[in-house]
Each structure stands twice: as structure tokens, then as C-alpha cells.
Amino acid sequence: xxxxxxxxxxxxxxxxxxxxxxxxxxxxxxxxxxxxxxxxxxxxxxxxxxxxxxxxxxxxxxxxxxxxxxxxxxxxxxxxxxxxxxxxxxxxxxxxxxxxxxxxxxxx
Amino acid sequence: xxxxxxxxxxxxxxxxxxxxxxxxxxxxxxxxxxxxxxxxxxxxxxxxxxxxxxxxxxxxxxxxxxxxxxxxxxxxxxxxxxxxxxxxxxxxxxxxxxxxxxxxxxxx
DNA sequence: CGTTCGTATAACAGGTTAGTTATATAGCTA
DNA sequence: TAGCTATATAACTAACCTGTTATACGAACG
Numbered sequence: 001x002x003x004x005x006x007x008x009x010x011x012x013x014x015x016x017x018x019x020x021x022x023x024x025x026x027x028x029x030x031x032x033x034x035x036x037x038x039x040x041x042x043x044x045x046x047x048x049x050x051x052x053x054x055x056x057x058x059x060x061x062x063x064x065x066x067x068x069x070x071x072x073x074x075x076x077x078x079x080x081x082x083x084x085x086x087x088x089x090x091x092x093x094x095x096x097x098x099x100x101x102x103x104x105x106x107x108x
Numbered sequence: 109x110x111x112x113x114x115x116x117x118x119x120x121x122x123x124x125x126x127x128x129x130x131x132x133x134x135x136x137x138x139x140x141x142x143x144x145x146x147x148x149x150x151x152x153x154x155x156x157x158x159x160x161x162x163x164x165x166x167x168x169x170x171x172x173x174x175x176x177x178x179x180x181x182x183x184x185x186x187x188x189x190x191x192x193x194x195x196x197x198x199x200x201x202x203x204x205x206x207x208x209x210x211x212x213x214x215x216x
Numbered sequence: 217c218g219t220t221c222g223t224a225t226a227a228c229a230g231g232t233t234a235g236t237t238a239t240a241t242a243g244c245t246a
Numbered sequence: 247t248a249g250c251t252a253t254a255t256a257a258c259t260a261a262c263c264t265g266t267t268a269t270a271c272g273a274a275c276g
Contacts, residue, residue: 012129018216019123020264027216052223065265067224086222086273101213108126108135108209128234160253173235175254194243194252 009103017076022059023069027078029058030092048082049091117211125184130167131177135186137166138200156190157199 017023029036030049037054056066070090073079077096082089125131137144138157145162164174178198181187185204190197 011132012127015123015127015132019120019127021120022264024119024123061264062266063223064225064267068264071224083223088223097216101216104212105209108205130234161251169234170236171253172237172255176234179254191242191253196253 009100011103011107013076014078014100017072017078020069020072022061023073025059026055026069026073026090027092027097029055030079030090033091047091048084048089049080051087051089053087055090117208119211119215121184122186122208125180125186128177128180130169131181133167134163134177134181134198135200135205137163138187138198141199155199156192156197157188159195159197161195163198 018027033050037050037058052063052067052070055070056063059066059069070079070081074081074090078093078100079090080093082091126135141158145158145166160171160175160178163178164171167174167177178187178189182189182198186201186208187198188201190199
């Protein structure tokens with residue numbers, strides 16, 4: 001099987017990750033990090049995504065709560081985390097999201 | 109606004125309804141009721157869907173548990189319930205599912 | 217080094233979900 | 247009407263989810 005060939009996605013895991021207003025919000029914000037978050041001194045928002053701290057502030061929940069939402073999204077593969085110089089940046093995994101969308105269209 | 113115009117679907121509600129192996133299973137079975145369930149004396153499986161009882165048996169949970177899963181799916185609008193002669197039949201709401209799929213493709 | 221900053225994990229509380237059994241409701245049928 | 251069948255609801259329990267505060271870890275810097 002080629003790598004391009006769709007390996008069946010666990011839809012339940014994906015839907016669980018998406019079944020949260022907060023996480024949907026995060027995914028939406030990450031569509032355009034430089035638009036939705038303040039400028040960052042370190043780390044290009046469009047390359048590595050937004051840093052945890054900004055997401056915490058914008059979500060309006062405690063830092064650990066936001067951190068766990070981001071973990072759920074990364075565990076599902078919908079978001080990619082990059083740690084650099086003590087900061088962690090999050091960006092959408094567009095490929096995984098596209099795969100998921102395709103799978104939903106084909107199999108739901 | 110015309111009725112054909114897409115009124116924004118509550119994605120969180122939909123994803124919550126879909127975030128369950130059992131309910132995904134039900135939706136899959138209902139793609140082809142006459143294939144996946146025993147023949148019914150009453151009610152055309154391809155027109156009205158499968159009756160609750162068969163779904164209960166195939167799910168392998170208690171009747172009330174299955175009944176509630178079906179309620180979650182119907183409340184989300186993904187499944188349509190038809191009561192007739194004391195039986196209740198369930199079928200997929202293909203239009204709603206297509207709308208949802210489209211919304212996911214556009215906005216996820 | 218020791219402190220500070222950013223993030224992750226631990227421990228706990230409250231609400232929700234999903235299962236169970238028991239019971240109610242509604243439509244046939246004898 | 248009485249009784250049977252199919253389904254829905256109620257009441258309860260265990261597990262899970264999401265928030266909190268407190269704490270640990272790791273990198274940068276005085």
C-alpha cells in the first residue's frame with residue numbers, strides 16, 4: 001500500500017476531538033494565526049502557528065485547560081505542535097484535516 | 109433567505125452525536141437496511157428503515173440504551189424516526205448528512 | 217547556580233454520558 | 247377488557263470530560 005493510500009482514520013477519535021466548541025474555535029483561529037493572534041517576537045505565526053499563551057488568553061480558560069484541549073487536538077493529529085526555545089507553537093495539520101474531510105464525505 | 113440556503117449547522121451538536129462508535133455503527137447499518145437487518149413483516153426497510161428491535165439486537169446493548177442512541181441521532185437530525193402500528197422505524201436523513209458533509213468540507 | 221517564564225502534569229470537583237433494571241405508555245389481539 | 251408486544255422514560259451507577267488550583271519540568275538569563 002502506498003503512503004498516499006488512505007489508511008482508515010478512526011472516525012470516533014476524530015469526532016470526539018471535534019465535539020467541543022472550544023476545540024472547534026481553536027481550529028478556526030488557527031486557519032489564520034497572524035490574523036487571529038497578536039504578533040509574536042519568536043516564531044513565525046504562519047509557519048509554526050500560534051503559541052500556547054495566546055490561545056489560553058483568547059479561549060478565556062485556565063492555562064492547563066487550554067493545554068489539554070490542544071493535547072486532544074494533537075493526539076487526534078488535527079494539530080501539530082512545535083516546541084522551540086521554551087515556547088510551544090500550534091498549527092493546523094491541513095493534510096490530516098483534508099484526509100478526514102474526504103473520509104467523512106466518502107463514508108459517513 | 110431561501111429555504112435552500114444553508115442555515116449554519118451546529119457543528120458541535122453534530123460532532124457530539126457522531127462521537128460514538130455505537131452511533132457510527134448504526135448510521136453505517138442504516139445505509140442498507142435490507143442488507144444489514146432481517147426481513148421485516150411490517151414496514152418496508154428501504155422506505156422507512158430498520159425497526160428499533162433489530163438495532164437493539166445487533167448493537168448488543170439493552171433496549172433502553174439503543175433507544176437513547178437513536179434519540180441522540182434523531183435529535184441531531186441525522187436519522188428520521190417513523191412510528192407505525194406500534195413499531196418505530198429509523199432511517200438515515202441523507203439530506204441532513206449531505207448538508208453536514210458539505211459544511212464540514214467548507215468550514216472545518 | 218538560582219530565578220523567572222512558558223508549558224505540561226497531577227489531583228480534585230462538578231457535570232455529562234452510557235450502561236443497567238424497572239416501569240410506564242401505546243397499539244394490537246384474543 | 248385483559249394481556250401481549252414494542253418502545254420510551256425514570257432512576258440509578260460507573261466512567262468520562264472539563265474546569266479549577268497546585269506543582270513539576272525545562273529553557274533562558276541574571
